[in-house]
Amino acid sequence: MILFIEQLLNGLQLGITLFLMSAGLTLVFGIMQVINLAHGSFYMIGAYVGATVTVFTGSFVLGVMAALAAAGITGMAVEILVLRQLYDRDHLDQVLATFGLIFFFNEMTRIIWGKQPLFMDMPVWLKGSIELLPGLVYPIYRLAVIVVGMSVALLLWYLFSRTRLGMQIRAGASNRDMIGALGVNIKLLYTLVFGLGTLLAGLAGVMAGPIFAVESGMGESILILTFVVIVIGGIGSVRGAVVGALMVGLVDTLGRAFLPSLFRTFLSSSYADSVGASLASMSIYILMAAVLIWKPRGLFPSYN
């Protein structure tokens, strides 16, 4: 039971990270109709810049802030320089151009930071563990990630449904010509939305830094998971991103933790481990296929 709750929390934490990644990406998909493969690169930029600044200044908070700034600013620059030319092109061109961006960013980090992965230390005040329930000891850092992620989700909800900017973004998603005609600077709006998305990816990256190794190409594995989340949730829907991210995080974590032992009850142990492990890594894709057969446009299809 204790183990189960612990894994549940781990799943929640992965889900939160995925939500930060997919919230921005789903907006870019939904509002600008652009498929952006390079979203993982901003996750990587966030992690690298965060790790470097943390080591240099000794302050994790400064590291996080630098990571957010770096990811957001790079994102806006990429939007202005590259993506803006692609809004009217078909999806194939967008795929290829952003594929080129991945090549560039991955190699650039290799040139700047070298091939060796960086390791990022947790701040002292988030080190250690806390006893949540009798017998359930959980690392504070991971709890902090969950809390931060949830606050961001609340903030986004507030931004979208309660502010003028959020209203414009939603209007831009349903009819971009009309909102342009009403005098909203749609170009600036797109740049801001894209920057917000990459900033969130940078946040996900810097928070993942102390948990995983910071290395070139780290963005791609999480990018694919993010796609799965968005396809499950429905392209363009932030609500869908929340639900999809939690589903994917939980299924993936719980599958990895419990499928091998489940198979061990009726298969020989070595065979069960390999079948269980490979089924566990396939589980989210099976989940996605199932959702798409049931609802081809995802769980929360957006309007357009």
Added chain:
Amino acid sequence: MTSAIPKTVIIIAGALFFCSLPWAADYFGEQYLISLFTRILIYSLAAVSLDLLIGYGGLISLGHAAFVGIGAYVTAIFFHHSFVAEPIAGIVAGSDNALLVWPLAIIISAAFALIIGSLSLRTSGMHFIMITLAFAQMLYYFAVGLEKYGGDDGLSLYSRNQLVGMDLNNDVHFYFVCLFFLTLFLFISHRLVKSRFGLVLRGAASSSRRIKALGIPERRYKLVCFVIGGAGAGLAGALLANQTEYVSPGLLHWTLSGELMVMVLLGGLGSLFGPVLGATAYLLLEETLAMYTEHWMVYFGPILIMVVLFAKRGLFGFLTQKE
């Protein structure tokens, strides 16, 4: 602008070039060119099969590497079992006979394409791109989990397949086998896209509503196109496994799917011969840039973006200049 070169001239020049390459390599004493160009031929085959999907069917699949990988793994698994003389799953005997294994690789890839295609074609647009990508990743993780066949490390073949009247371990023989299959697949694809089938496909890609209004079940046509593309990629996979005498999950990774897509676009979408040009240019550029710098990707990425932004019609379109 420069004057246009007729298509047939380019194709004949290309054919002459590829046919005479082994002798040229021999003459200049650069034997590695033969294996480099064998690789180019195999990637060309995979790129042409992807061009059928993207350029004619309008099906932007980002999971094409899955079928290359399946073809390669079928070849390698059959070879492995014939090598250790142990039947596959205790039932089917392994084999290293190309005439048996290669058709099997094609059929199994096509079967997977049928399953993946029929599920993916329920969606369209961005969803289609992402779901094909996800299926390919699923198979990638499946291959990583195949501990019996090396898992992450992949599987070595100790020799190439046997083919009656040929010695595939001879690089020149193998080169011509690959050239033969590329030519054959190009011929089949060319006939296909010129047929009524191809007309329906292109019609469905440009306006699916009109094709539906004509009473044509467009999804079935697209599925057949997807399966043929998968079969071609499976053959490319079987050849690739033979060339490198090694398979690994990397063959199913989505970066290979992306690279194939780049080759198609670089050469020219929907031109069949273009992807051959694209694959040649891509691999030669990679080879050349890698000679000068280890960080060739830093230059390659922006080049790619430039091609997308400014050279929409690809190399083939640039040479023929139809407009």
